Amino acid sequence: MTPALALGLACILFLWAVLLGIMLAFARFGKEANPPPVLVWWHGGFAITGFLILLYGSFFVGYPMLANIGVALIALAAFFGLWMYFRYHRNDQLIPPVIVWGHGLVAVVGFIMILSAMLNLQNTGHG
Structure with missing residues (x-):
């Protein structure tokens, strides 16, 4: 697995997590209630799967520093x-x-x- 492939797979999963996260935010602020659990679980499922791919890539594939900082921020977001x-x-x-x-x-x-x-990996041909 190349770094670009691992990052690309994670980005696809995180894109779904972001879209669901926007829905969750609207559900939370739209009616002063917490969002429905089914959306929370789908959001978390996409995010956790993407994060596991990122961790695998960080340890076994190797990423540029920018991606590793992004992985750390995703870990912090996961904690929240x-x-x-x-x-x-x-x-x-x-x-x-x-x-x-x-x-x-x-x-x-x-x-x-x-x-x-x-x-950047795709543009430089290192992916």
Whole structure:
């Protein structure tokens, strides 16, 4: 597996996670309620699968530094996501908006860094 392929697969999965994350944010802020669990599970499933591919690539394929920083940011976003789920969602408490925004911002910045690293590998022919 090449670095560009691993990053590309992860980006496809994260794109689905981002789209579902936008739906989750609208569900949370649209009616002052936590989003439906089915959306949470799909969002988490896509994100976890993408993250596992990123980890495999980081350890066994090798990524440029930009991608590795993106992986670290995705890990931080995953921590916030798990915290939201176990601390608030499962306890039927409203998730504070600052946590939702922080999770989304960190995840999107990490995603953009990974996408940028993948596109740079493709353009230089090193992927």
